[in-house]
Amino acid sequence: MAVKKNPSPNSTKKIRRKKPLIRRIKLGRLFLVLLLGSGIVYGSYVALSEVYNFASLKYAQYKEENPSKPTKPPIAPQIIDKRFENYTNILLIGIDDQPVEGIGESGRYADALMLISMDHTSGQVRFLALPRNIKTTIAGRKEPDYLSFTYYYGGSPLTVNTVSQLLNIPITQYIALDRKALSKFVDTIGGVNIYVERDMNYEDPAGGTSIHLKKGYQRLTGDMSQQYLRFRTDDLGDIGRVHRQQKFAEALLEKLISIETLPTLPTIITIFNDNLDTNINLIDISSIIDILDTLYTNKFEIQMLPGNFGPGGDWIPDKARVEQTINEMFPPVSEETAQ
The missing domain is CATH 1.20.5 (Single alpha-helices involved in coiled-coils or other helix-helix interfaces)
Structure with missing residues (x-):
């Protein structure tokens, strides 16, 4: 032992x-x-x-x-409701360079649409992407037409009013930019890091489209970003494009709030001032930094307008789910709060 x-x-x-x-x-x-x-x-x-x-x-x-260029007047809100008093709603409109087939020899249409809503009480910024192939009622048109055609028919004001009626919320401000402005913007901030989910190859010489991207994580230049955003020859078509727009927007915002982007703000302002169609007063740099600070200190998410494919490939909004989404973005005001 x-x-x-x-x-x-x-x-x-x-x-x-x-x-x-x-x-x-x-x-x-x-x-x-x-x-x-x-x-x-x-x-x-x-x-x-x-x-x-x-x-x-x-x-x-x-x-x-x-x-600075003269500021365009704000659009009068078509919907008056106390629940929206503490929000600023801005419609971001991406304009295509190509003519709209079937409605004219030339002209441009809304190739991408996204609602940006800023909550002044909580400081939160929310984003809602809208597919361009939604058919809806458009002022001045006898029959429902695609949401993307609103810019051709009446520019930014008609697009804003149509989206406002579709979502039943007030929108008074807009920012419309074309591909060239976006490309310059992306190149100015040093590109956008993103994972390209598949090889993308598409050629349309008549339409001036040439897309060739390899699958994998990479930094997209302005031109590569355009290719990524325009590609739609997959099973989901335009809805696949919207998903990529959401993904790209999130990566772009991440880059925008990084410290390495701050020195480029004067150049960004120049690009915006020269290339944007907007009724927002561009731009006090302190306001930009306040927005970037809000994005940096608050989580942001981008969601797509709920809906389903129609027989012809159109995107049909699901009214119940759309109403739920809007109520989550803009909580209804109680009677006590309203008084």
Whole structure:
């Protein structure tokens, strides 16, 4: 039978001495981590301050050299409801460069549509993508027509009013940009990182479309971004495009709120001022930074207008699910709050 040896007094002292030493080491590491963390936070603050000052200086120079264009009037809201008082709703319209087949020899249409809603109470920004192949009632047209044709028929105001009626919410502001503006914007911020889910190859010489992208994670330039956004020769067609637009928008917003984008703000403003059709006063740089800060500090998600495919491939909104989505974006006001 083995005899259990008692530890000697000296060994007991050694064991007891190790515990305070271990504690000191752990506290030392914690202090080092806190010190490094504080340094990183302070360094980031200084860097952001310098970038902000640089961007402000550049923008001040730009304003002196380039007087701002006249601001277009806001669109009168077609829907008046207290539940929308604390929101700003903006319709983002992506304009195609190609003529609309069947309705004229030339003209442009709304190739992509997205509602941006800013909640001034919570600071949250929400996004709702709308498929262009929704058939709906359009003012001045005898029969329901595609939502994308509204820009051809009446420009941004008609598109805004049609979407406002479709969703039953007030929209008074809009930003419309074409492919060239988007390409310049993407190139200015250094490209967008995204995972291309499949090989994309499509040629249409008559329409001026050439798409060749490889599957895999990559940084898309402005031209590559256009190819990714235009591709629709898969099983989902236009709805597949909307999913890619959602994915691209999320990647673009992630890049937009990164610190490396801040020095490019004056150039971005120049691109927007020269290439956008909008009734928003562009642009006080402090307002842009406030928006970027809101996006940085709040989670954002992009969802698509609920619906189903129709017999002809149209996207038919599901009224019950659309109403649910709108109620989630804009919670109904209780009677007590309304009073």
